[in-house]
Amino acid sequence: MTNMKDVAQEAGVSLGSVSNYLNEKKIRPDAEERIKNAIKKLHYVRNNAARDLRTNGSSYVVFVLPTVWTPYFSELTFWIQKELDHYGYKAILCLSENEYEQEKGFVDMAEEQRVAGIISVSYSNLTSHVHSDIPLVSIEKEDTGLFPLVSSDNYSGGEIAAAELKKRQADKFLFIGADHISSTAMTARKSGFVDYCNRNGMKYTIDKVPSTHHQEEFDIQIKKIVDNIAGSKYQYRNLGIFSYTDEVALSLYKELLRRNIKIPEEVQIVGFDGWKLSQDQQLSISSIRQPVKDIAVNAVKQLDKRVNRESTQDVPRIMLPVTFLQGDTTKTI
Amino acid sequence: MTNMKDVAQEAGVSLGSVSNYLNEKKIRPDAEERIKNAIKKLHYVRNNAARDLRTNGSSYVVFVLPTVWTPYFSELTFWIQKELDHYGYKAILCLSENEYEQEKGFVDMAEEQRVAGIISVSYSNLTSHVHSDIPLVSIEKEDTGLFPLVSSDNYSGGEIAAAELKKRQADKFLFIGADHISSTAMTARKSGFVDYCNRNGMKYTIDKVPSTHHQEEFDIQIKKIVDNIAGSKYQYRNLGIFSYTDEVALSLYKELLRRNIKIPEEVQIVGFDGWKLSQDQQLSISSIRQPVKDIAVNAVKQLDKRVNRESTQDVPRIMLPVTFLQGDTTKTI
DNA sequence: GTGAAAGCGCTAACAC
């Protein structure tokens, strides 16, 4: 591999001049010309590893999240990569599958690589493992107060779900949560929903489902819930369901259809996330849409600030507004 | 940041011994103990940038693909990351949005960073831009003969689609392709389908749709196709549709339902890809499923071989078998 | 503005 020294020799200038040229500093025009030619002739490519070592810098950012194989995470990853790229960072993708040991491994790796920063969507308290002074920004979880947090406004999402169902003549309500996690996000969604119901005299019940990772148990529980709903022929009319996730909403939707319950005429469903299969295609579930791009934009902006030590004092908590997304599972009004 | 020299000093041994310890070479037991303690005490973390510079090595792999925001690509990315991680590589995620300039930028970056290798899903002839001797493995496209290629067996996928539709009493057939690309993958899917039809005396027609990126034109064309299908009340009975993508199949499915055409009783649809929304959830479209995990496993294995110069001679073309995935859009048999 | 030289943190060769 040819290096700067070779280029300097070929161009008949000194090492320093080549470096200066590469870093866009003032250079004698004729020297510049000769250096340019030398670079082309020798197919020289600057070695960034050496540069980073010398400057003690890095343009890598580690992005840790459970998986990318979900509409929400794949969209988030898309925007995070775009934003990082825009700032000149390179994204190292780290998928933890929610395993703490994996997450720890990624953080250790980040330190060994002397990366510029870490962006994480962790449901454990990953951040407690970050010893060094690597800037970190957390998405959705981990409100330890030590690192900036970027999140959707989950509480207001719950309120909006309740309000939209009410607007559409639902007169009884059902919240479906998870029995396996008690994340702050889920709790906030539930609280928003429940509080709104209470404030407005709306009758509600609460149900829970296991993780979709335990597919069998999950399916059984979905069936059980739908059993209860379908139990009495008239009971379920005007039922409004809010599930803490589009994934659950979708399963519910399919099972209700299978029982010939009419959606949205008889039962309405609102999910959470606002899944889009791709940039051009959204799912048919009505949902509370997370501002995924905004989350990414803010996370990267916060990270960049900290990398450049612009704001090391304040630890912002950024809550982004969510919106109602009309799909096929709620009435049109 | 503390470095190896500090550790050596603290432990009362030489630089080289610390390096040897870190690289798991033989060391005097008591020295080992002292080094261990020194590392802990000083919170020493090895600087991999320096190491890479010295050894002229790297554990980064650049993964270039159009987007991650699609069920297929998100699944592929998931497995690629898992596999790379398994081999000890770190994945640099590069999303090109099919823009050649972006792809070129990523390759340049890869060279500057002296990465170990590149894995690419490129629909342009990216590889022609790779001057250096960085190992590259191509997925799905780019059969230049210069780099290993890993791909689904698209041709046989087309055949299988035709066969499965025939098995289910379809007696006329429709292939839906793209009017905006003429990728080898799409062409192969079509050829497989058409050849099978011809061999078996099956009547077929061919239609085309624009890119879903041009949503309006796309929707119009889908409507037009469905118009034609619905045109005559009896014409469409026992129609079997094979679309080159799940995405298109899904749009078609929705539009046909809107016209009250019964699926799968009257019209059957087979897509391509076998989209799973997530590890636990698949779409309801019947489809030709790509062996996504296998693709990733093989791509990374090939890359690793080339990184280790095990096989620099042969340039393998690996075709992986696809399978039929029964969903709700074909009859059960 | 330019060239010479020091040194970022590490590995690998070498003599002991």
Next chain:
DNA sequence: GTGTTAGCGCTTTCAC
């Protein structure tokens, strides 16, 4: 085995 040392490719003084 261990300590010493050269040097990976670059940036950054510092005199000139």
